[in-house]
Amino acid sequence: xxxxxxxxxxxxxxxxxxxxxxxxxxxxxxxxxxxxxxxxxxxxxxxxxxxxxxxxxxxxxxxxxxxxxxxxxxxxxxxxxxxxxxxxxxxxxxxxxxxxxxxxxxxxxxxx
Amino acid sequence: xxxxxxxxxxxxxxxxxxxxxxxxxxxxxxxxxxxxxxxxxxxxxxxxxxxxxxxxxxxxxxxxxxxxxxxxxxxxxxxxxxxxxxxxxxxxxxxxxxxxxxxxxxxxxxxxxxx
Numbered sequence: 001x002x003x004x005x006x007x008x009x010x011x012x013x014x015x016x017x018x019x020x021x022x023x024x025x026x027x028x029x030x031x032x033x034x035x036x037x038x039x040x041x042x043x044x045x046x047x048x049x050x051x052x053x054x055x056x057x058x059x060x061x062x063x064x065x066x067x068x069x070x071x072x073x074x075x076x077x078x079x080x081x082x083x084x085x086x087x088x089x090x091x092x093x094x095x096x097x098x099x100x101x102x103x104x105x106x107x108x109x110x111x112x
Numbered sequence: 113x114x115x116x117x118x119x120x121x122x123x124x125x126x127x128x129x130x131x132x133x134x135x136x137x138x139x140x141x142x143x144x145x146x147x148x149x150x151x152x153x154x155x156x157x158x159x160x161x162x163x164x165x166x167x168x169x170x171x172x173x174x175x176x177x178x179x180x181x182x183x184x185x186x187x188x189x190x191x192x193x194x195x196x197x198x199x200x201x202x203x204x205x206x207x208x209x210x211x212x213x214x215x216x217x218x219x220x221x222x223x224x225x226x227x
Contacts, residue, residue, distance in 0.1 A: 006154075043202050043218030044155070088155065100216075104154035 003027050006089055006103030015112050019076040023089035023103045026070065030091040030101075033065050035074045038086045038105065047087075048074065079110045115139075118203050118219035125226055131190045133222045135203030143206045144186040145170075145216065146178065148199040155202070161186055193226045200224070 006023045013019055021035075031052050036044035048063040050056045056063045062075040072091070076083055089103040116137040125131050137144065146158040147170075157170030159178040167178050175197060177189040186205075190197055200223050206216040 041221070043204075043220050045218065046215040049215070090155075100157070102155040104152065 004089065004091060004101050004103045007106055008104055010107040010109050012109045012111065013079055015079060015081060015110055017079050017110070019074075019079050019083070019108060019110075021074040021076075021087050021089075021106050021108070023072050023091075024070055025072075025091060025101075027091075027093065027101075028067075028070065029093035030070075031067075032092045032094070033063070033072050034090040034100075035061075035063055036088040036090060036102075038088060040085075044088055076108075079108075081110050081112050084108055084110045116203060116205055116217050116219045118201075118222050121220065121222060123222060123224045125193050125224070127194060127226055128192050131193050131224065133188045133190075133201055133203075133224070135186045135188070135219060137184055137186075137203075137205040137217075139205065139207065139217075140183055141205035141207040141217075142183075143208065143216075144180065145204040145206075146176075146186070146188045147202045147204065148172065148197075149202060149221075150199050158188065158201075190224075193224075195226050198224060198226045 004025045033050045035048040037047045038044040050063050053065045053067045060077045064073040086105040086107045088105040090100050092099045119134045145160040147155045149155050156172050158176050161167045161180045164183050180186050200221045202221050203219040204216040
C-alpha cells in the first residue's frame with residue numbers, strides 16, 4: 001500500500017459545480033498537508049497549506065484534514081474552466097520539504 | 113527575471129550518455145530540490161540541498177549526481193542515462209521560516225527522453 005493514495009481521475013464537472021478532491025494516507029505521523037495545482041506542462045504551485053487537523057479556507061478553496069480517518073480533502077466552490085488542472089496532495093511528518101510525500105494527482109476538467 | 117529557471121526545457125539523449133540538467137534560482141533560497149514526475153508514480157524526490165555544499169539523497173537517488181557550489185545553482189547529472197530515467201524533472205526551491213518550511217517554488221520542468 002502506497003503511503004498516499006489519490007484517485008487520478010479525470011474528474012469532469014460543469015462550470016459552477018462544487019468539486020471535491022481527496023487523498024488518503026497511511027502514515028499517522030503526517031501532520032503537514034498541502035495541495036498543489038499543476039497546469040499542463042507547468043510546474044506545481046502551492047494552493048493550500050494546513051497543519052494538523054481542521055479546515056482552512058481561501059477564497060473558493062477549502063482544505064480539510066481529518067487525521068482520525070487519515071483523509072484530506074480540497075473543495076472548490078463555483079468551479080471555473082481555469083481550475084482545469086491536476087491537483088496534487090502532499091504531506092509530511094515534519095516541516096521540512098525533504099520528507100514531503102506526494103499523491104499521484106487528480107486531473108480536473110471543468111467544462112464551460 | 114526573478115524566479116527559478118530550468119534548462120534545457122526539452123532534451124533527447126542516448127542510453128549511456130552523461131546529461132546535466134541545470135537549475136538556477138534568483139531568490140537566494142536555502143533549500144533546493146530535484147524531483148522526477150512519472151505517470152503512475154507522481155512526484156518523487158531525487159536529491160535535495162539545505163545550503164551550498166550540503167546535499168542529501170531523496171527517495172530515488174540511484175543514477176544521479178548533484179552538486180551545489182553556489183546557493184543559486186543546483187545541477188542534476190545523469191552519469192550514464194538509462195531509458196528508465198525518461199521523465200519530467202522539476203527543480204524547486206524554498207526558504208524556511210523558523211520551524212515551518214514555507215512554499216516551495218517549482219521550475220517549469222525539463223522533459224528528458226532517453227533513447
